[in-house]
Amino acid sequence: MDLMEKNLELIEVQKLEGHTDRVWNAAWNPVSPILASCSGDNSVRIWEQSSLSRSWSCKTVLEETHTRTVRSCSWSPSGKLLATASFDGTTAIWEDLGDEFECISTLEGHENEVKSVSWNASGSYLATCSRDKSVWIWEVLGGNEYDCASVLNGHTQDVKMVLWHPTLDVLFSCSYDNTIKVVWWSEDDDGDYQCVQTLDESTNGHSSTVWAISFNAAGDKMVTCSDDLTLKIWGADISMMHSGEGYAPWTHLCTLSGYHDRTIFSTHWSSDDIIASGAGDDAIGLFVDSKQHDPVNGPSYNLLLKKEKAHEMDINSVQWSPSKESRLLASASDDGMVKIWQLETTP
Amino acid sequence: MVSGLINENPIVYEIKERRDVRAYSSNTDELSVDAIDQLEVKLNICSAHHIRDIKDPEHPYSLEQLKVLTEDSVEVDDTKSRVRVTFTPTVEHCSMATIIGLCVRVKLMRSLPSRYKIDIRVAPGTHATEAAVTKQLNDKERVAAALENPNLVEMVDECLSPSFE
Numbered sequence: 001m002d003l004m005e006k007n008l009e010l011i012e013v014q015k016l017e018g019h020t021d022r023v024w025n026a027a028w029n030p031v032s033p034i035l036a037s038c039s040g041d042n043s044v045r046i047w048e049q050s051s052l053s054r055s056w057s058c059k060t061v062l063e064e065t066h067t068r069t070v071r072s073c074s075w076s077p078s079g080k081l082l083a084t085a086s087f088d089g090t091t092a093i094w095e096d097l098g099d100e101f102e103c104i105s106t107l108e109g110h111e112n113e114v115k116s117v118s119w120n121a122s123g124s125y126l127a128t129c130s131r132d133k134s135v136w137i138w139e140v141l142g143g144n145e146y147d148c149a150s151v152l153n154g155h156t157q158d159v160k161m162v163l164w165h166p167t168l169d170v171l172f173s174c175s176y177d178n179t180i181k182v183v184w185w186s187e188d189d190d191g192d193y194q195c196v197q198t199l200d201e202s203t204n205g206h207s208s209t210v211w212a213i214s215f216n217a218a219g220d221k222m223v224t225c226s227d228d229l230t231l232k233i234w235g236a237d238i239s240m241m242h243s244g245e246g247y248a249p250w251t252h253l254c255t256l257s258g259y260h261d262r263t264i265f266s267t268h269w270s271s272d273d274i275i276a277s278g279a280g281d282d283a284i285g286l287f288v289d290s291k292q293h294d295p296v297n298g299p300s301y302n303l304l305l306k307k308e309k310a311h312e313m314d315i316n317s318v319q320w321s322p323s324k325e326s327r328l329l330a331s332a333s334d335d336g337m338v339k340i341w342q343l344e345t346t347p
Numbered sequence: 348m349v350s351g352l353i354n355e356n357p358i359v360y361e362i363k364e365r366r367d368v369r370a371y372s373s374n375t376d377e378l379s380v381d382a383i384d385q386l387e388v389k390l391n392i393c394s395a396h397h398i399r400d401i402k403d404p405e406h407p408y409s410l411e412q413l414k415v416l417t418e419d420s421v422e423v424d425d426t427k428s429r430v431r432v433t434f435t436p437t438v439e440h441c442s443m444a445t446i447i448g449l450c451v452r453v454k455l456m457r458s459l460p461s462r463y464k465i466d467i468r469v470a471p472g473t474h475a476t477e478a479a480v481t482k483q484l485n486d487k488e489r490v491a492a493a494l495e496n497p498n499l500v501e502m503v504d505e506c507l508s509p510s511f512e
Contacts, residue, residue, distance in 0.1 A: 022491075040491065068495050069491065069492070069495065071488075087491075087492050087495060112492075113492050115488070131489075131492065158489070160488070176482075176486065176489075208482075209482075209486065227485075227486075262464060263487075280464065280487075312461065312462065313461055313462070314487070335461070
């Protein structure tokens with residue numbers, strides 16, 4: 001199925017209104033038709049799709065917990081827990097009890113705003129990052145207990161996002177210091193997490209703040225986006241890592257430039273290999289592998305489509321739904337809206 | 348903790364007599380080159396007007412009086428809804444540069460339609476850490492977090508409040 005040959009359009013399915021300030025992030029529940037969004041209005045909204053009408057409505061608002069902007073939210077792999085990271089310096093863990101959500105734990109420790117939170121593939125670890133330049137790794141213990149397992153101080157500036165690899169317990173972080181750092185557990189020195197690689201300008205990396213990271217389903221490719229107006233694709237031989245042969249470094253494969261003329265705040269790689277980007281130019285970009293096997297220059301990516309004026313203001317987050325039924329994309333914006341889009345072939 | 352003022356003796360400039368600031372006309376039916384130029388100039392003045400009266404954080408003078416901002420400071424692209432303000436901090440090591448930049452951004456955010464994209468930068472060659480200050484002023488997340496700090500907001504509001512002489 002070659003997407004480039006079809007007439008594809010990004011159709012707006014629904015506009016979710018309710019937040020009273022910019023929406024920073026949207027996250028799909030991995031197992032149910034539920035979407036979480038978080039905002040500068042200090043709240044988190046849970047949107048649910050009705051099985052009858054197929055339309056989305058706000059099921060519940062998580063408020064009066066965070067005292068400042070909620071910057072990002074992330075569901076645990078089981079879909080039962082939601083972690084929310086806030087400018088108030090805390091990360092809250094919420095449990096979905098059916099009728100309501102209960103805040104079962106609050107992770108404290110960062111010196112200032114927490115920017116991002118991520119669960120590892122098995123849900124046994126959490127990672128958070130902050131303007132205090134550090135990345136914290138938390139162990140998920142029983143009985144709603146969370147223990148700080150490690151504090152990493154590699155970045156020299158504000159850390160914008162953390163993301164665990166989809167299949168390995170390797171942690172990635174990206175920062176205002178223009179770099180992406182890779183962290184892995186090492187048995188040396190009584191065992192601790194160590195930075196095994198830094199992707200910076202000298203390794204074809206970004207020349208300004210890196211805002212987001214996303215992996216393809218296989219976990220052997222990664223896309224990053226930046227204030228330098230580009231998206232970069234990276235690859236690694238992770239089969240080597242799966243077979244225990246040690247760390248396989250990430251290398252730059254391709255740079256996508258000229259598609260956005262404002263900061264690219266978010267990027268997400270879908271399970272069927274479409275890369276979405278959301279930027280300060282109010283547009284959503286979709287990219288696919290050109291499938292041209294160039295032995296010298298490596299893989300290249302083409303623009304599938306660009307949705308201009310997808311929102312009235314900056315787009316802060318784009319996320320593909322895990323649903324296999326249809327290609328749904330959620331976008332969150334400074335205009336206070338969350339939008340759900342469907343990628344469809346037009347007749 | 349700095350107890351004294353950072354810039355003890357600012358140079359105060361006499362400001363030219365102001366042009367008559369007319370309200371930005373929304374009548375863009377006549378799209379002759381002349382009309383567009385006029386509109387551009389008016390919008391330029393409007394933006395400059397919004398920010399020229401911002402008070403310096405340390406002294407009872409406006410940014411215009413201190414030549415931190417001039418009429419050339421503001422570049423507007425109305426079709427793309429972009430505004431860029433270039434400002435010159437009063438002294439090279441002025442740590443107030445970030446506050447001034449923040450005041451300019453806040454004033455424009457409050458005055459312009461939400462479709463406008465605002466870029467603030469320190470005039471190249473005028474400040475020791477201009478790249479660092481400019482980067483911070485254009486990081487939306489950093490600005491948002493800073494504006495959640497009540498002390499900072501109070502300082503900014505003070506700079507933006509009209510002065511009655």
